Amino acid sequence: MRIDILTLFPEMFASPLNCSILKRAQERGLVAISLVNIRDFTTDKYRKVDDKPYGGGPGMVMMPGPLFDCAEFVDRLGPERGRVILLTPQGERFTQAKARELAQESRLVLIAGRYEGFDERIRIGLGAEPLSIGDYVLNGGELAAMVVVDAVVRLLPGALGDEDSAKDDSFSEALLEYPQYTRPEVFRDMKVPEILLSGDHAKIAQWRRQQALERTRQWRPDLLETGDRERKGESDDGTARPDQRQAAAEES
Ligand code: 9D3
Numbered sequence: 001m002r003i004d005i006l007t008l009f010p011e012m013f014a015s016p017l018n019c020s021i022l023k024r025a026q027e028r029g030l031v032a033i034s035l036v037n038i039r040d041f042t043t044d045k046y047r048k049v050d051d052k053p054y055g056g057g058p059g060m061v062m063m064p065g066p067l068f069d070c071a072e073f074v075d076r077l078g079p080e081r082g083r084v085i086l087l088t089p090q091g092e093r094f095t096q097a098k099a100r101e102l103a104q105e106s107r108l109v110l111i112a113g114r115y116e117g118f119d120e121r122i123r124i125g126l127g128a129e130p131l132s133i134g135d136y137v138l139n140g141g142e143l144a145a146m147v148v149v150d151a152v153v154r155l156l157p158g159a160l161g162d163e164d165s166a167k168d169d170s171f172s173e174a175l176l177e178y179p180q181y182t183r184p185e186v187f188r189d190m191k192v193p194e195i196l197l198s199g200d201h202a203k204i205a206q207w208r209r210q211q212a213l214e215r216t217r218q219w220r221p222d223l224l225e226t227g228d229r230e231r232k233g234e235s236d237d238g239t240a241r242p243d244q245r246q247a248a249a250e251e252s
Helices: 010-017 020-027 064-075 096-103 120-125 142-153 162-166 201-219 244-251
Strands: 002-007 032-037 083-093 107-112 129-132
Touching: 002 010, 002 064, 002 142, 010 020, 010 032, 010 142, 020 032, 020 142, 032 064, 064 107, 064 120, 083 096, 083 142, 096 142, 107 142, 129 142
Parallel strands: 002 032, 002 107, 083 107, 083 129
Antiparallel strands: none
16 A cells, blocks of 8 residues: 655654554555645745635635645556545544544545645545544644554454454444453552353453443443444444343343
């Protein structure tokens, strides 16, 4: 996979891209990630990338010129353009299903902006898909772009060790995970639950499932609600999933 990130702050990406899984994935040749500074594609003396919105209103808007030139430059770095993703609060929500979808691509172009938004002709003219990472306000699209890169790259075959990848099946998103413990057996007067030391694997599995349901009820009740498919009933890959309310009723 090739990922080009168009940004005004390429230096923000250095540390996350050069650690751990993302670093290893690049070293292994699973992904090549390039950072391109949008400001390098300005042509005026002030290197201006934003301007006032037509019609009035607060703040500034990203101008189309530098971004189009930047995208056209990036086009020439690979054989095909690939999907163009525009990181913006005005977009579809990024989910694990979307991460899986993007992980199938051979090329992605991510556009991270600053200011109040993008001139609409950027989305239309570049065929960019608007994507938001959630309902909270960031200072710009850079961290959102990093979230997308992180979630997508770890899905590339060979990016994770074998133990990690086993946990990635779609069922793992149906419920929150059960509580985990490691040594020591007693830490500051807090004991590891007896059952985990019992060696009774059937009882342990039953305890874990009940704990997972309890935690889901407490912290993510939305995952247990019935209604539209997006939130429960099916995994996001469309396969059937057990009815969790039924399971909760049985086990409580
Ligand atoms: C007052 C209107 N604001 C929209 C909520 C303006 C605005 C604030 C912050 C416009 C852009 C931004 C910067 N955010 C992003 O670029 C961004 C973002 C986000 O803030 N939340 C979740 N996902 C994303 S993706 C890009």
